[in-house]
Amino acid sequence: MSPEAVSPRQAIRQFLASLRNPARILVAISGGSDSTGLLLLLDEAVKAAPHLEISLCAATIDHALRAGSADEAREVETLCASHGIPHIVSTWQGEKPKTGIMAAAREVRYSLLAEAAEALNADLIVTGHTLDDQRETLRMREMRTEQLSSGIADAVLFDRRFWILRPLLFSTRADIRTFLRERGVRWIDDPSNEDVRYERVRMRRQISAEPATEMDIRAAWEERLALSSRAAEWLNCHFRLHGCLLGQVTADGLRQDRAVLDYSLGRLTAVFGGQQFVPGGTQLERLLSFAAGGRLGRMTLGRVVFDLRRDGLYLSRESRGIVPLVLQPGETGVWDGRFQARNGSTAPVAIEAAATHSASLKSLGSSPRTGTGEHHFGHLPKAAWKRAIASAPVLSVAGAPLFQELASGIDLTPYFAPFDRFLTRFDFIFADRLSAVFAMAPYAGLPLRSIDGKTI
Template identity: 75%
Template structure:
């Protein structure tokens, strides 16, 4: 996965030799030239290097958005059968949204691919993204910000379960199609790829090759990796977590390198606010100006209250706008973008913010911490209440008000019932889609919250460097 344009054959060979083996790869194949090329290139290479002990399987996601998609999926199934590659068709069921269809389709697609990977006992997923996709993405993002973008990541961890790798990310579509034409292999052209109502299609028509793009993206990747590493060190030295709900940045941490503070604080804001993305540039400039100022006070941004005091900057979820989550027995879900919950009890439950209840909120933390263990210590335990009393009262009260409360039939769950509900911290910017560029920071954050570490990349090396 070198950030230099390279032939598809060489890219695949480099990818396979970098993999930890034995390995079983799920190929996401739509029937388009990129994914068909990916499958055939992998099949050819795997057969040429049997000592690597790598096997293939494949999955096609039928989004059921247009006539003919089912027939196309069966054509792909026939191709896989001719190659002896196990294949499954996953259909996006249910009603489709009237707006944001591309984002919804992407979410559904990766969820279905993860299910297929589980069913076919695959270790990782690969997709056919190309250098052309990378150029389009960089062009689109360049229209929204002047900052150098990392573009499409070559490796993304999905749902904490499967790494999605993109071995052809720096190979061109023209080279892939030339490979297919030499072998007389046809592909399917999706009509949506010519529909100008989509931004990517419009950008594709305007785009011209930029010879310096690969160098720019390489530099951006190195910069992001360095920021992730320095951000992780910043967490160790300058960040404290209180009761799993209140974050504190120590004063020294607010006076360090602006780029590191920007990176780390933006991601902490997303975590405490339960948001999948860091605050936008305008919000972050306001947050940074406030956090590095000398005047104590409070501001709210991205659903987070930032409380600046002499002993540092406190972060907590604002208690407004927190919607309840209902879970039937056996169901699981994410509450407020901050907690993953699975109902192991025999009754339906509801999760609400403590602020929605009139009773003394301090009692709610014990059942929460009983489930999460680690750094999450019950407030009622010996010495813990005295420890919390040393925190700013209003900041701690605000954090408690945003805590999850478990109830059934409008009554709080007993301690015994609460223990049957799995409730663990959820990091909205990382737990669904985590790029390898943010891996070091996210993994250190997991340690701070005493949650399980993220799955490591299934690679022995990247760009020839051992990892």
């Protein structure tokens, strides 16, 4: 066992002791050694500590990508039934993409897990990620960027609804398999785990041949948490939001700590640009040099226009490249990575950028929720505000303005692309503060009462 590793039994005991209870846990189980070990370790520990008021249920996601996957799901179902654990099998239906299959499978997997959690009345989801997975991830990210990575997070909020926790992230696969062998339990070996077409498989083999120097993952996590907290305070003191469309960093805010600026401006760029990931190191270096240079002007980066004025830095979505979205009655979707819309009306509704449509149409600019009517913002630079309004969502039916009775059935709210689908606990403090700035509901809090023995 490596110096950083924790025995699987100890990891599960610590995890259960840290949970707020009563709690119902959904275990994501594929039938592989990691997830099978997770299920049985939890079952053993829960039955040994009934005072904790914790119950288990389980779900298997059949991606239907290879022959035999349905049979494997039935094997898992039998295992769960033998332990009295309620279990659901959810299958990925429909055609599969020709490219990006791993990323698409991940999206579908977590969506189906969330649906299973709702169906089984679970409070949280757990997955069987291990220390081996963490090492592979760190090495892959190390090869892509010089920026320090904190690797796989031990807790991630999915879709603002369910926390996904990883209790075995400091336990090794070898130790989990030893536990299973001692109990005489077999597991399923997924042949894709040996397919060298996948980067993770190649990295796994490389690490096995040349073990990497261990980094202090917990220390990296603490560093990220501290930075998120400082950035949240920076938001409070130095960031202003105008009509959910135009951001402003005060002139004094641009003179703050470089690490905080790097973190904050990177994430604000992703939010205003409607993109899942922050700009890369080189792009951020350009932005920070521009913001600190003192030369007034504009630059575009990550689909965001940055306008440096004497009173600070303004940022808004550039009006180009905004793709329309059509929602059928009852449908929900995300427009431009910036707004989530639900069509509660009886007609198909189109959402487009104001720059491409008549100003007479209903837009967020006249919404009572945001109050972005132009007469409220006469103190802002006209060009900056005009750009922001041009990127606003406009709603129409068959090219015509919405009637009031239809418009009232459309729910349109800000969406944070880097946070609202997958939010790590490292970024939680900053994201939650940003949610408050946008007058949005707070994110769901962690279902934990302690982390690493420290009360939260």
